[in-house]
Amino acid sequence: MTQTPGKLQVDDKAVDLPVRAGTIGPSVVDIGKMYAQTGMFTYDPGFTSTASCESKITYIDGDEGVLLYRGYPIEQLAEHGDFLESCYLLLYGELPTKAQKAEFDYTVTRHTMVHEQMARFFAGFRRDAHPMAVMTGVVGALSAFYHDSTDISDPNQRMVASIRLISKMPTLAAMAYKYTIGQPFVYPKNELDFTSNFLRMCFAVPCEEYKVNPVLSRALDRIFILHADHEQNASTSTVRLAGSSGANPFACIAAGIACLWGPAHGGANEAALKMLAEIGTVDRIPEYVKRAKDKSDPFRLMGFGHRVYKNYDPRAKIMQKTCHEVLSEMGIKDDPLLDVAVELERIALSDEYFIEKKLYPNVDFYSGITLKALGFPVSMFTVLFAVARTVGWISQWKEMIEDPSQRIGRPRQLYTGYDKRDYGPISER
Numbered sequence: 001m002t003q004t005p006g007k008l009q010v011d012d013k014a015v016d017l018p019v020r021a022g023t024i025g026p027s028v029v030d031i032g033k034m035y036a037q038t039g040m041f042t043y044d045p046g047f048t049s050t051a052s053c054e055s056k057i058t059y060i061d062g063d064e065g066v067l068l069y070r071g072y073p074i075e076q077l078a079e080h081g082d083f084l085e086s087c088y089l090l091l092y093g094e095l096p097t098k099a100q101k102a103e104f105d106y107t108v109t110r111h112t113m114v115h116e117q118m119a120r121f122f123a124g125f126r127r128d129a130h131p132m133a134v135m136t137g138v139v140g141a142l143s144a145f146y147h148d149s150t151d152i153s154d155p156n157q158r159m160v161a162s163i164r165l166i167s168k169m170p171t172l173a174a175m176a177y178k179y180t181i182g183q184p185f186v187y188p189k190n191e192l193d194f195t196s197n198f199l200r201m202c203f204a205v206p207c208e209e210y211k212v213n214p215v216l217s218r219a220l221d222r223i224f225i226l227h228a229d230h231e232q233n234a235s236t237s238t239v240r241l242a243g244s245s246g247a248n249p250f251a252c253i254a255a256g257i258a259c260l261w262g263p264a265h266g267g268a269n270e271a272a273l274k275m276l277a278e279i280g281t282v283d284r285i286p287e288y289v290k291r292a293k294d295k296s297d298p299f300r301l302m303g304f305g306h307r308v309y310k311n312y313d314p315r316a317k318i319m320q321k322t323c324h325e326v327l328s329e330m331g332i333k334d335d336p337l338l339d340v341a342v343e344l345e346r347i348a349l350s351d352e353y354f355i356e357k358k359l360y361p362n363v364d365f366y367s368g369i370t371l372k373a374l375g376f377p378v379s380m381f382t383v384l385f386a387v388a389r390t391v392g393w394i395s396q397w398k399e400m401i402e403d404p405s406q407r408i409g410r411p412r413q414l415y416t417g418y419d420k421r422d423y424g425p426i427s428e429r
């Protein structure tokens with residue numbers, strides 16, 4: 001990283017602010033001293049021009065459609081590696097050797113069980129609760145069950161908490177699903193890989209053997225790789241902000257899950273599938289495209305657009321391929337939702353409005369159809385996203401805690417409320 005001086009003219013004052021260059025991507029103006037020098041804050045709601053931290057984990061070039069984990073292109077990781085390899089990479093910074101990978105797989109596998117008392121904790125929820133609501137609660141509750149790994153100043157405890165979160169998240173997600181459908185919880189099985197084990201915990205029942213389909217397991221594993229990290233997105237920034245106060249990692253990840261749930265973020269996969277179902281048939285697409293372009297109508301094409309990608313989302317390309325693989329493996333030849341999706345994509349990509357605003361399908365456009373074909377109900381889609389994103393959240397949290405310059409995150413504001421005024425007795429109001 002290089003640092004050069006830069007000049008900024010604010011009103012009649014010229015202030016010297018350092019310009020810092022990253023390895024790749026835009027440089028940043030370091031405005032940390034700006035308030036001291038000018039008495040002014042900067043204003044950037046939605047953080048469209050603001051880098052909130054320095055990070056070495058994930059890089060996105062939104063104009064070129066590039067996504068790198070620790071420098072490695074997402075396409076290569078998804079094609080050649082498995083999810084736990086990407087987890088190792090994100091967490092430790094390098095691809096594992098064969099021995100490191102075997103040890104990591106072993107460690108994660110041996111941490112998949114959750115405290116037995118947690119099963120009773122689930123019973124406190126209504127059966128019809130949304131599984132994301134349940135996940136927010138149970139992941140937050142992990143700090144009450146595993147308080148021997150909540151001392152964030154201890155590097156060993158930080159790593160134990162990280163492994164516990166990556167390992168237990170699929171178990172909790174599967175439990176949340178089983179609870180809502182009234183089936184018994186299925187315990188993890190150590191002979192299975194991470195994703196096959198997750199599929200089994202979701203779909204096995206005690207009365208018959210469950211055979212994992214390796215094609216479907218590989219497809220879901222790839223979906224997990226695609227969602228593992230995405231630099232400073234809303235939920236990751238939430239995790240970092242929560243963690244900046246010194247909150248324990250389980251509480252921080254619970255905060256991330258709450259943020260992910262929103263339809264503009266992780267909830268978009270559920271919203272995209274619901275939208276495709278609502279459109280229903282190809283002939284109704286123009287009506288919905290018209291609505292998406294109408295400023296007086298709040299409707300948006302879910303699964304389209306991205307804050308950073310102004311070119312095709314590289315994850316969406318892999319997801320589209322995975323979607324076709326899953327449908328073919330399941331013998332689904334004519335899926336009306338897929339027909340609507342393919343035609344909607346075609347129409348939107350040739351429409352002036354979408355071209356001009358650089359709105360392309362994002363990762364969530366095809367993920368809903370794929371997850372539905374895998375047998376998951378829509379309410380589980382965002383939960384699956386959370387299972388995958390946990391490694392990104394925890395890697396970013398660890399990076400922040402281990403940064404010596406780390407301070408509590410505390411944004412400022414542009415106040416537009418009343419000036420100071422005097423209190424009057426209630427009888428006079």
Ligand code: CMC
Pocket residue numbers: 233263264265266267268292293299300301302303304305306307308357359362363364
């Ligand atoms: N359909 C129709 N118009 C859209 C859409 C859409 N999906 N997305 C953006 N626009 C328009 C928007 O109305 C605005 O128009 P104008 O400049 O005339 O006011 C312009 O494009 C820019 O949109 P924005 O809302 O200012 O952009 P943003 O960066 O704040 O929002 C977004 C990004 C992803 C929230 C938004 O594109 C969106 O709501 N998309 C649908 C939800 C979705 O698919 N989210 C998943 C994101 S990928 C997974 C994840 O990161 O969680």
